[in-house]
Amino acid sequence: MPITHRTGLLGIIGYPIGHSLSPAMQNAALEATDLDMVYIAMEVPPRRLSPALGAMRALKFRGFNVTIPHKERIIPYLDRLTPEARLIGAVNTVLNRSGRWIGHNTDGRGFSSALSEAAGFSVRERRVFILGAGGAARAVAFRSALEGAAEVTVANRTAARAVSLIRDLAAGRFGLRAVPLGGPPRGWREAVRRADLVVQATSLGMRPDDPLPLPRDYIRAGQVVCDLVTSPPDTPFLKGARGAGAITVNGIGMLVHQGAISFKIWTDREAPLDLMKAAVVRVSGARSARIR
Ligand code: NAP
Numbered sequence: 001m002p003i004t005h006r007t008g009l010l011g012i013i014g015y016p017i018g019h020s021l022s023p024a025m026q027n028a029a030l031e032a033t034d035l036d037m038v039y040i041a042m043e044v045p046p047r048r049l050s051p052a053l054g055a056m057r058a059l060k061f062r063g064f065n066v067t068i069p070h071k072e073r074i075i076p077y078l079d080r081l082t083p084e085a086r087l088i089g090a091v092n093t094v095l096n097r098s099g100r101w102i103g104h105n106t107d108g109r110g111f112s113s114a115l116s117e118a119a120g121f122s123v124r125e126r127r128v129f130i131l132g133a134g135g136a137a138r139a140v141a142f143r144s145a146l147e148g149a150a151e152v153t154v155a156n157r158t159a160a161r162a163v164s165l166i167r168d169l170a171a172g173r174f175g176l177r178a179v180p181l182g183g184p185p186r187g188w189r190e191a192v193r194r195a196d197l198v199v200q201a202t203s204l205g206m207r208p209d210d211p212l213p214l215p216r217d218y219i220r221a222g223q224v225v226c227d228l229v230t231s232p233p234d235t236p237f238l239k240g241a242r243g244a245g246a247i248t249v250n251g252i253g254m255l256v257h258q259g260a261i262s263f264k265i266w267t268d269r270e271a272p273l274d275l276m277k278a279a280v281v282r283v284s285g286a287r288s289a290r291i292r
Contacts, residue, residue: 008037009059010266012045013052014067021280022065025259030271044070044116053077063095063266071135078103087142087172090135093262102156104265108143110258118249121197121224126283127151128222129192131213132201133161136228138173140199141165141193145174153191155181185214200227205235213237221245230255231284252280
């Protein structure tokens with residue numbers, strides 16, 4: 001479909017943004033559904049956030065995704081938040097509804113759909129160990145609480161962030177056991193081993209020289225282990241977990257499912273999940289080949 005002055009604008013803001021797989025994934029979905037819309041990547045450094053958002057309002061963007069470092073900073077610019085985005089304290093999807101900007105967070109739901117699809121796993125009444133306390137970890141922690149997890153442990157290099165996430169979870173009165181752990185991974189062995197689900201939600205594993213986020217022998221057979229890193233899709237941590245007999249799930253499923261939920265929010269149409277996944281695998285595969 002030709003792009004004209006009538007074409008609806010969607011996109012993603014972040015800094016840096018060159019690594020994002022969302023343009024390939026969302027444009028594949030738009031093309032397949034024959035919608036007159038286009039999705040573009042926009043590099044927005046923090047000091048340019050305010051003018052960039054002003055321009056997007058003026059250009060009547062239909063909606064957009066938000067990624068690092070703007071997921072929390074965007075909140076004051078929005079007219080309303082969904083209850084889940086408010087709980088998490090971060091927004092990854094904005095909908096322009098008749099000029100009012102509504103902030104959603106689709107990461108948690110994307111995570112839980114991906115786990116269900118890849119491993120038939122539900123967190124209900126299960127023990128969840130989350131490594132990391134950033135935006136992705138917060139989305140996973142609150143989604144786990146909303147879906148009835150029995151226990152959520154958050155372990156993070158910076159202890160204060162784990163404590164703060166657990167405090168926010170406890171304030172939600174979900175009736176689960178919530179435990180913060182800080183400091184080096186050495187003391188975390190028991191907590192990892194008692195978990196039914198281990199979620200790697202730090203950025204470790206994206207660079208070839210990164211250390212393993214957890215020692216290999218902490219993982220036990222039968223556990224479900226999910227690494228949210230998408231590039232590379234099969235991280236050294238996941239390979240080690242598979243070697244230990246765990247069921248492993250990579251970050252691609254969450255990326256595709258959160259994107260599919262965003263697509264539905266903007267277009268009111270079901271997203272073509274298989275096509276979106278194929279686009280992500282194609283682009284991330286081509287990039288990994290170039291890096292090697
Ligand atoms: P973030 O808010 O910047 O948080 C980063 C987390 O990683 C923090 O817990 C941080 O610990 C930890 N960390 C960073 N470097 C570390 C190191 N050298 N050693 C130990 N811990 C380290 O980032 P985010 O948005 O949560 O993203 C985290 C990861 O999830 C990224 O790889 C991102 O690509 C991925 N992600 C995937 C999806 C998906 O759809 N698959 C969606 C969102 C995010 P401190 O607090 O101590 O700094």
